[in-house]
Amino acid sequence: MTGPAERVVENLNRGLHELFAVDERVYLLGEDIADPYGGAFKVSRGLSTRFPDRVLTTPISEGAIVGVAGGLALCGQRPVVEIMFGDFITLCFDQLYNFASKSVAMYGRRVEMSLVVRCPVGGNRGYGPTHSQHPQKHFIGIPHLNLFELSPFHDSSVLLNRMLDLGEPAILFEDKILYGQRMHVGGRIDELVGFDFLDPRRDHARAFLFDQDECDCLVIAPGGLAERVLAAMRELFLAEELVCQLVVPAQLYPFDIEPLLPLLTRAGRVCVVEEGVAGGTWGAEVAASVHERLWGQLRAPVLRLNSVGAVIPAAPELERATLVQKSTVYNAIRDACRA
């Protein structure tokens, strides 16, 4: 491999291009996704030019668009929907909860419903209270609705295919902060940190410090937090000689804890990090599962890190102080391990 790796947004864009090229059943629906605009975050660049019949730029009608996707899925097609800001997926809740996911099973037989809703989420970009949230947790635990999160470890092409092969609706949450970051490839992040996958499906990426066998703290975090946690990991090692490992799952729900069990058993402490605010979170769910599966084997309860439980302010310094940052992770793990 020569030159720097692709940016995440390039990887995602390429993944979509590949998908469209090989599968005529794939559609993209969303606001302002047509060229030359190519979507608010440029993820759909070039698609409408190459595949004009299957790339439909829409009015501002999030709810109906997901309904349309449901109709296409019923006809055996494979629609992908882009919600411009994940915060607006609130407007699609009914179609996802009461129609698309329900249809898989509520008619007494399995009705295949392949559809993916893509949602740019997250803060640290100064977009303010209604354009910066992490709504993931509100969609957990809906039968037949699958949740994924974009990551710099997981190739988008593989991921999108996997999601569309489920025969059930899925949401892909894409932390906006990722778009400009580089993908990690080849098992090596830098001279200090490598990565591999814990399962044959390559669902769980695991980043580790080279030449360190121990693990003071196993951190579980979705893709958007990877860089912040990696930075904290490096610093915890260099400044505190604390060894962390990071697991980044592609699929958040249903969550497959099995491949993590050996690591969990060996780790002194377990920490789950999310950018969303606490309360009914994915992290709480993971924590409860870890407690159940490792009862009596953990040194301390799972450390749950979330952003401050408040509205996300627009002003940069206020926003930074509200959201989980590298320093949040660093301080919490240091304190927990030193306690």
Next chain:
Amino acid sequence: MTGPAERVVENLNRGLHELFAVDERVYLLGEDIADPYGGAFKVSRGLSTRFPDRVLTTPISEGAIVGVAGGLALCGQRPVVEIMFGDFITLCFDQLYNFASKSVAMYGRRVEMSLVVRCPVGGNRGYGPTHSQHPQKHFIGIPHLNLFELSPFHDSSVLLNRMLDLGEPAILFEDKILYGQRMHVGGRIDELVGFDFLDPRRDHARAFLFDQDECDCLVIAPGGLAERVLAAMRELFLAEELVCQLVVPAQLYPFDIEPLLPLLTRAGRVCVVEEGVAGGTWGAEVAASVHERLWGQLRAPVLRLNSVGAVIPAAPELERATLVQKSTVYNAIRDACRA
């Protein structure tokens, strides 16, 4: 007290009448709530006749109705919204998430937003997949959005006042199965079981077996499950000599665990029961908190009971087998305590 206690639906109806009579800022908005129909579950009976200007029967526009309530709240009024079936609160998600709750804080100062959304929820009534769900968990962890559940222990008049006094939006989930049940009053449920409250605010009702000091299992469950858990409690005692206590909180989120700590410390086991399916639930959140607060003091991980993770079927036998029943609670607690 002579004669049987009020039914829960009567208590709720009376609570609303009292609210309207003393507070001119209170409104009720909802579909088919006007007399003589009085709402799909008859909760609003008589209100439109007595207070025609403030009881507004609406078109089928759940999203807009909650938006209207937001506007009234901005003007210092105190709207109550009835969503005919809680399953349709999905249509109000945006107004609750991105407007009503956000407005309390996103303008940099506190903006009082008193509004209550009432949602009949739950199954065991044969209404089928889209009219029987428990959407509570999807609303947990939204800053400034408060979640409550109706119960046979908590007087509705007190509860509604408390919710409207928050100055923040709140949702009242009302398990439909409760409407026809009797309120519990006077600290006594029957010859075997009594109840009291754990906190001065009377948030946490606690039901206990008379003359039993030990507690083999402390059950935490929202109001809709109270009768099922009480029935299991009686049977566990009579058939297995297992002593349970039941805590029914009125407020689900934010959840105040403090008043429960003494009980939790003394109980051998802790069990959280919900009718909703597993995954990102209130129960997982409570379990995670219990594990954190009682680390090293519990005999076993918190036992989490949920309905089968599936769509809720319409046919009575299928539905019964899917949802948490008395027998689910009985069997799980017996097995856990005998393990």
Next chain:
Amino acid sequence: MSRALTEPAPGTSQLAERDLERLLLIRHFETALLRLFAEGKLNGTTHTCLGQEYIPVALNALLRVDDFVLSNHRGHGHYLARFADPEGLLAEIMGREGAVCSGVGGSQHIYREGYLSTGVQGQNVPVGVGVALRLRQLGSGQLAAVFIGDGTWGEGAVYEALNLAQLWQVPLLLIVENNHIAQSTPLDAHMAGDIAGRARAFGVRYHRVAGIDINRIRVELAEVVAGVRRTPAPAVVEFDTVRIGAHSKGDDTRDAETVAAARARDWYTHYERAFPARFALADAAARRFVAELVVRVERRPPVGRRP
């Protein structure tokens, strides 16, 4: 018998045997449901289309077998007009073996190839646009037929979908059964303006059907439906109709006068008056058929019972 009762009432011409049978099947099927409810043999909710049966029966002849029908909460008639399967539907509603959706869906959630119903108002319109979008691409002349009531125009989803349908020129036939009431709320309390205006606002073709004569309705609508297929383009067809029975089970709180006015428009009475002898025969046969069907289905074991 007076002349008025022996001659066809205004607006009722001779029905094809099959149409009369279907009409009466739906009527007696749903009357039986109400009886079963009263006897405590059914749970949940059931929305009968008493008074509206002629709508799906009239439309069915204009639909192709490969069209996709998206029905709503009041869908028994839509189903029975399209499929000769009263047994599968009754079993579904009663939760007995042989249920078309294995008892999971119940009255409001039915699916089989080319047919689907849902219980949440407004949902089916955008879904129908998605189906129609696909059908447009197939270029096969198929259409998506979506049923909604007047009250469902309260839902924003309907407008979002109508806008998309017209922008994308998809073959969507939006059938509005305007029975002038939504549950307990009369039309003028839930709708400002009218349905014609709503279609016009989106530039969507609109046709209003006032009568109950099935043959005439088909003539009236033939070109509208053909246009949806041919152009393709969406169309809104509004039926001015009446709900004779309760919204669900026995929850009718309308005053006697209103109900009487609705009953006066019942196709049943009109056809009975128009063709008394023939009608009586067919009516008795349908009654008998349904009575036997109920007995047969009731004898079956509940779905999901493990022996």
Next chain:
Amino acid sequence: MSRALTEPAPGTSQLAERDLERLLLIRHFETALLRLFAEGKLNGTTHTCLGQEYIPVALNALLRVDDFVLSNHRGHGHYLARFADPEGLLAEIMGREGAVCSGVGGSQHIYREGYLSTGVQGQNVPVGVGVALRLRQLGSGQLAAVFIGDGTWGEGAVYEALNLAQLWQVPLLLIVENNHIAQSTPLDAHMAGDIAGRARAFGVRYHRVAGIDINRIRVELAEVVAGVRRTPAPAVVEFDTVRIGAHSKGDDTRDAETVAAARARDWYTHYERAFPARFALADAAARRFVAELVVRVERRPPVGRRP
């Protein structure tokens, strides 16, 4: 100078000093924002109303101080036309002390008594109906003025709210700034039919404003606005207008011709041509004022910085 440039352009009459000042304040305020963005001094997003400034300035004279304005994502002009507080708004957008919402809301989420903006399309119409419902009950002649764009008619919430507004006869003034584009999507790709038809579909009074002459607009709308208060009843007022700049920051992908056509309708050019001397003076003053304002606000500490 040619005659065409010295005489008032068609549709521009003498402006009151205050109106001209406000127009130019908004223009230079937003131009400064774009500069700050380009310099990397602002984060997130900012939607300027370049070309549309005359709308809130014209309307403001028709609004009472006790009316409630519900603005949207493109709200700087709405705010500046109503409140003499460019400093509070700039501080908000820059995240500096003195910010009208303490830096929490930012460009899209502004609140002060009688004024509120939100960043999610369509949300403010039902909220406005709620406000208007309360104002109706007060019987004080106050109204709720809600601003939306053409693209926002994609949201079902708008229709749900319009239906309620007309059913309940509340004093809602729905102001539609139709700049023929939503972000990157031209009107004909996002809207079937038109806005007039939509208002008519709900029986709501409708008025279209084509020109940019502030005095004439006020005359045109005086009776419409008075009617909203007096009856009370909702009304839709559509402004046929142009977006001169990008949707947000620098994301304009329109072709040169389209942008040129928009610029040709810019009130700024027209007023400049009509009253060159007076305009130049006021323009220079506004420029200066904004430049100084930026310097002043930039010097302030960021909100929330703990010393």
